[in-house]
Amino acid sequence: MSTISKENYLKTIYNLVCDNETAVSTSQLAAKLEISNAATSDMAKKLSDQGLIDYVKYKGMELTEEGEKIAIDVIRRHRLWELFLMKVLNLSWGEVHDEAENLEHFTSNFLIDKIEKHLGYPKFDPHGEPIPQKNGEIPEITDQISLTFAEVGREYKVMRVYDKSSELIDYFTKLGLLLYAELVIQDKLSFDNSILIGVNGKSHSLSSEVANKIFVSEIRN
Amino acid sequence: MSTISKENYLKTIYNLVCDNETAVSTSQLAAKLEISNAATSDMAKKLSDQGLIDYVKYKGMELTEEGEKIAIDVIRRHRLWELFLMKVLNLSWGEVHDEAENLEHFTSNFLIDKIEKHLGYPKFDPHGEPIPQKNGEIPEITDQISLTFAEVGREYKVMRVYDKSSELIDYFTKLGLLLYAELVIQDKLSFDNSILIGVNGKSHSLSSEVANKIFVSEIRN
DNA sequence: AAAATAATTTAAGCATACTTAAATATAAAG
DNA sequence: CTTTATATTTAAGTATGCTTAAATTATTTT
Structure with missing residues (x-):
């Protein structure tokens, strides 16, 4: 039986495995779901019993084929x-x-x-x-690179924003960095790895942490 | 705290009070929600503690102003x-x-x-x-009467169908008795209180139980 | 009005999904 | 390679919302 809670566990494990490219620890999962480690450990046993994850105590967990199906x-x-x-x-x-x-x-x-x-x-x-x-x-997803790796002078189109917090999304909205927005890399500072971009005729500086969340594809004129 | 379960209780109490025009018993509520009387009795206590219903043991319950607000x-x-x-x-x-x-x-x-x-x-x-x-x-809701009380020879418009079961709704759909559909009363049989109606050029016989679910308003030409 | 029947509530128990605190396993430091 | 620190799991307890079975209250029947 797949409850709301279990669906959220499976979905979160799926996303974490993608980030990690390795098994997920109970504490990682607990942090994402904002619940105690104990709860996660408990649930891991249940999901494992139901054949939705492969779980090795003290090591971590991964989705089984069936679990991944639900997550997707x-x-x-x-x-x-x-x-x-x-x-x-x-x-x-x-x-x-x-x-x-x-x-x-x-x-x-x-x-x-x-x-x-x-x-x-x-x-x-x-x-x-x-x-x-x-x-x-x-x-x-093809031809996408992180904005961090974009090159000065070239033009790009926003293809993906890898963050769900409405705080960052609202910030991007303000800058005009919506999906498919076009931008040009004006400068890259090796000092702090920040990037200067131009969008809609305006310039903005993005920290490397923020730039990392944005994926773009190059526009070849 | 208003959970899914509580929302469903309150909503159901609201509807039953409308039908009843009196307090709702725990068994009535249990039947509608398809759970045990014990569960209903249990919940009645909780809802009462939270000030969402007025509940007198062995008598019945009614929504408080606050409870009605949530139900609505x-x-x-x-x-x-x-x-x-x-x-x-x-x-x-x-x-x-x-x-x-x-x-x-x-x-x-x-x-x-x-x-x-x-x-x-x-x-x-x-x-x-x-x-x-x-x-x-x-x-x-104005000028609506139950189809049971409609008069032979007159024309009416469907204004309301008082049933949520998809079985009956599908049946009405087949007959063309959709919302705002126009019909004429062709005959009423005192024998079993059934009604003969005309919709879209076709005649259909409706039992009084079924006719009771349909509310109409007269079309005056 | 007392006895029988029906309706309702209480009691005990279960599953889910959490919590905190204690126990245990793993990893890091000396 | 043992000790210490960290990570993880187990244990015990809580809240919600159900269940069945027993107890209690209300309603009929006679």
Whole structure:
């Protein structure tokens, strides 16, 4: 039986494994979910018993095929809702994540298919994240580099923003750094690895931490 | 703290009080919610402690002002979702109720206001039920009579269908008895109180139990 | 009005999903 | 390679919301 709580665990493990490229520790998971280590440890046993994760005590956990299927399905629902809320109900970039976080657990496959159809079977959500298809396939992300590695003088297009906190999203919105926004790299300071970019005729300085969250693809004229 | 479960209790009490026009017994509530009497009795105590219902042991319960406020808010969310799902996502009349039943508990006021705005501040849902406004006011239902009391030879318009089971709704859909559908009373059989109606050039016989679920207003030519 | 029946509540127990505190395993430091 | 520190798990306890079975209250029947 897959409850809200379990769906959130699986989704979070999925994301952490992607970041890590290795097994996830209970404490890592606990930190992300903002619950105690004990709770995570407890749940790991249950998820393992149900065959949704591979879990080795004191080592860490990874999703099984079945667990990954559920995780991807939750992510599919989340990202479709995000896009839907923005496109149809005009929610802002910063508002969609929290709403989708709730709705993702209470949307039947039937309804999510209707939403997908209404949106014209989109491949990417408002943050540039790929939307898993009904069959579990995940659209490929190609030609994207972190803004940190962009080169001075060249032009790029924002393809993905790897952060869900509405704080950062609101900041990017202010700068005009929306999805598919075009920018030029004006300068890179080796001093602190900050980057000077031009967007809509204005210049902004981004710290390397912030630049790391933005993925772009080069525009070749 | 208002959980999903409590929201459902309050909503159901609200509807039962309307039907009853008197206090609701724990067993009545248990039957509607399809849980044990014991569970209902247990919850009644908690809701009473929280000031959401007035509850007299062995007698029954009624909503307090605060409890009614929550109930009306849940109903508002439910009915707005129903209309939204039908209008925007083309779900059928029989499909919207079950989906809305889930979504009603996980929709922020912010989002529900957006939905309301998108629909143009509607007053009635797809079943003809009034949609509570943001301030708690409930649009008036005027000039409606049960189909049982309609008179032979006169024409009526369907204004409200008082049943949420998709079984009956699907049946009405087949007959063309949608919201605002026009019909004429062809005959009334005193034998079993059934009614013969004409819709879209076809005749159908409705039992009095079924006719009781349909509310109409007369069309005066 | 007393006995029988029905409705309702209380009691005990279970599953989920947390918590804090104690115990145990792993990793790091000397 | 032992000691210390850190990470992780287990144990015990809590809250919610259900269950069945027993006890209690209310309502009928006679």
